[in-house]
Each structure stands twice: as C-alpha cells, then as structure tokens.
Amino acid sequence: EAGVAQSPRYKIIEKRQSVAFWCNPISGHATLYWYQQILGQGPKLLIQFQNNGVVDDSQLPKDRFSAERLKGVDSTLKIQPAKLEDSAVYLCATTELTNTGELFFGEGSRLTVL
C-alpha cells in the first residue's frame, strides 16, 4: 500500500515570496491534516479536512496561509507571502474516516525562508 506522498521535499524561498506544498493521501483515507513542525517542537495542526470539507482551521494564519482539497483527495497548502517564522517542516497526515486518531504521515516538506 502506497503511503502519504508529499512534494516538494525541500524548498528555499525569500521572505514575501509564495510557496505551495502538495499532498496525496493513502487511497480511501477521508481525513487529511496539515501540520507545521518548527525545529525542536511538536507538530502544530494547521487545518483538518474531512473529504473536501474543512473540519478545523482554527490555527491556520488565514491572512497568509490557504489550503484546499478539491475532490476530496489531493490537497495543497499555500503560503503567500512567506515570513521568516514560516521556516518549518510541513507535514501531511491522513486517516480513515472511522479511525480513532491514528495518523499516517508523509515525509514532510521542509521550508526555509531567507
């Protein structure tokens, strides 16, 4: 079974530029999460989708971050414009609809903002 796929693995941009990350979930996983993980910290939930609807985006900085999950499968996370403090690893995780919380993670996309 293929795992959660993320791209790009690494991205370096200058502040005020934009960046987009892509996530392809495990087939059949209805729930998808984007996490931000700053170096030395635990994952911080940015947004949670169930199919193509948003369940929780309370910690998403909506003035600069956006995410979508068209057709309830792939998802993209965009940052525009980026700030220095956005330097982090962006993790995508998915789970089955009936799951009690076990998440399957991709390898992450590491963003460096200069």
Add this chain to the structure above:
Amino acid sequence: AQSVTQPDIHITVSEGASLELRCNYSYGATPYLFWYVQSPGQGLQLLLKYFSGDTLVQGIKGFEAEFKRSQSSFNLRKPSVHWSDAAEYFCAVGVSGNNRKLIWGLGTSLAVNP
C-alpha cells in the same frame, strides 16, 4: 483542557541499556494514546497505540508502553536500546468524535552512545 506532557526534553543512554520515556496526559474521557517516532529528516511513524483492553501494549521495533489510568501516564519502554533508536519521540492523545485529532507532547530527543 487536553494536554500532553513529556517531562524529558533530551535523554542520552548507552547502547544496550534500558529506556523509559515518560508521558503524562490530561483528558477528561477515556484516552486514545499514541507514541510516534521521528528519525532525522523523516515523517512521523507510529510505534504503538492504546485504545482499550490490556494496559500493556506492544509496538514495533521492540517497544512497549503501559497505560496507567491512576497516574494519567503512558510511558514508553524498551529493554535494550540500539543505536538506530536515536530519534525524536512524541506522545499524543487522540480526541474522539467527529473532530478527530491528536494533542501532541513537545517530544523527547533520544541520543544513543556506542
């Protein structure tokens, strides 16, 4: 409010020694509990989980954890550590219901001396 505490930020053990990583949680209902491991540059991988039943759970890579309701703890153990176990370890509590998500600890960094 739900929270997860990992008291040890960093632990160093010698190869072959036993290991215990502490995790305490605060959650009003019966918790779903998880330990994830993150190797450098990688996403998070599930080590083990507790949903119900036997309070001693076995996981991958020789790890086990014991749920103690009276102490609100879910400590991770391994009898003999290998150099490849050096990684970041995260404890998490699963919030049940439609808004399924994990509450994360800040992680414990494990170093293994040869």
